[in-house]
Every structure is written in structure tokens, then in C-alpha cells.
Amino acid sequence: MVYIQEAHPSNAWQLESNVKDSVIFADPMSTDERSDVAGLCVLRLSIRLPALIDNIGNSTERAYTGWPDRLYVIDRDGRIAFKSAPGPYGFKPDDLARALQGMARTPPD
Amino acid sequence: MCKLLKVAIALGVVYALLVAGLYAAMAQPPERFGQIMKRMPRQMFFILPFKPLWMQARAGSLRVGDQAPDFTLQTTDRTRTVQLSSLRGKPVVLVFGSYT
Numbered sequence: 090m091v092y093i094q095e096a097h098p099s100n101a102w103q104l105e106s107n108v109k110d111s112v113i114f115a116d117p118m119s120t121d122e123r124s125d126v127a128g129l130c131v132l133r134l135s136i137r138l139p140a141l142i143d144n145i146g147n148s149t150e151r152a153y154t155g156w157p158d159r160l161y162v163i164d165r166d167g168r169i170a171f172k173s174a175p176g177p178y179g180f181k182p183d184d185l186a187r188a189l190q191g192m193a194r195t196p197p198d
Numbered sequence: 199m200c201k202l203l204k205v206a207i208a209l210g211v212v213y214a215l216l217v218a219g220l221y222a223a224m225a226q227p228p229e230r231f232g233q234i235m236k237r238m239p240r241q242m243f244f245i246l247p248f249k250p251l252w253m254q255a256r257a258g259s260l261r262v263g264d265q266a267p268d269f270t271l272q273t274t275d276r277t278r279t280v281q282l283s284s285l286r287g288k289p290v291v292l293v294f295g296s297y298t
Contacts (some may be wrong), residue, residue, distance in 0.1 A: 090293045092274060094228050095296040101232030107298050114298060120272075127274040130297035139291060141271035141280055147228075152267040155294030156228045163266045163290040164205065168285060175237025175256035176295070178249055185291065192289050 092127035093150040096157035113165045120145050147149045163193065213245075224255035236297050 098116035117123035117150030171188035173179045223234040270281040
């Protein structure tokens, strides 16, 4: 997982559903703050994937157009093998699973 | 009839401007887009074609087959860094997201 800018921070486009669930965070303004919120995200959502934090300049998010959420698969040669449509509409793990299954059927060179 | 036509054209122009404005907002950096959305009346979601505009505005320039942009990022606990290119030789899944 690459933790990026908050999608619905309390200081911008906050959603009622997040308020109801007490998921209320302002967008982190420093690496320390981003690390803190990312750590809580990983802990409370029980995320078991290796989790990284984007730098505070959001350069990784910009390079991949990852906000608010998005899925990619990078192949063995470092090329993009799967790119989802932008989330939330395009965030479909089943499509990701199919892409991985396709790669599993292709033996490495 | 002529007056009705003028009203319809005026409404069409206003709608087109709203659609163009929303698309332009979606093309802004996330923090700026969030500030715009904070002020947008909720009714606009039902009037404007949010989803198709979003899919286009946030499509991004990367294509399947492109070299994945390299990055070196810290783990959330900041105990180590990971460079994407160091993982060559095995598939890598990237899940971009946040808490909210």
C-alpha cells in the first residue's frame, strides 16, 4: 500500500460517513503527521500489506495519478501490467486479481 | 415559442459552463479540488455527470506497458525505505489510498 493524501480530510471535503465512523483527520502537513495517520490507518483497518508513505510533496501520487485510490500491477520487468480506473469508481480488487492470475500463467523469461 | 427557445439555450449554456467548471476543478491537485468540493452544493451531484467527468479528469497519463515511475518511499513506521526498482524480477501490486 502507498498511503497518500487524505481523500476526505476534515479540513476539506469531509464526508458524513467518515464523521459517523469517527474517521476524522485533517490532511497531514508534515512527514511526521503523515506517518502518524498512515500508522493508524494500517492498524485500524488491519492492513497486512507492506505499507509506504508518499512524500509530503506527493510526487508518487502525481506520477501515478493515485488519488483518491487506485490499483496497479507492475510486472517483473518494471512495466505497468494493470492500471485501474480512478477510485472510488475504478477501485475493483476483482479486476486486480484477474490481472495477477493472468501474470501467474505467464512464466518469467 | 421564441422566448422558450431562448430560455432553453440559456439553461444549456449554464449547464455546459457548470460541467466545464467541474471538469476543471477535477483536474486540479487533490487539495485544491477538495476545497472546491467543500463549497459545492450537494444537489450538483444529481445534476452534473460527476462519474464520467471524474473518470476522464483523473485518467492519468500512464499506460499499460509503460515503464513504472521509480520511487523510494519510507515505510509507515519510518524504519526503512523501499525502492520500487529494487523489486524487479517479481510482480508488484501498488494500492494507493488513504484513511478517509
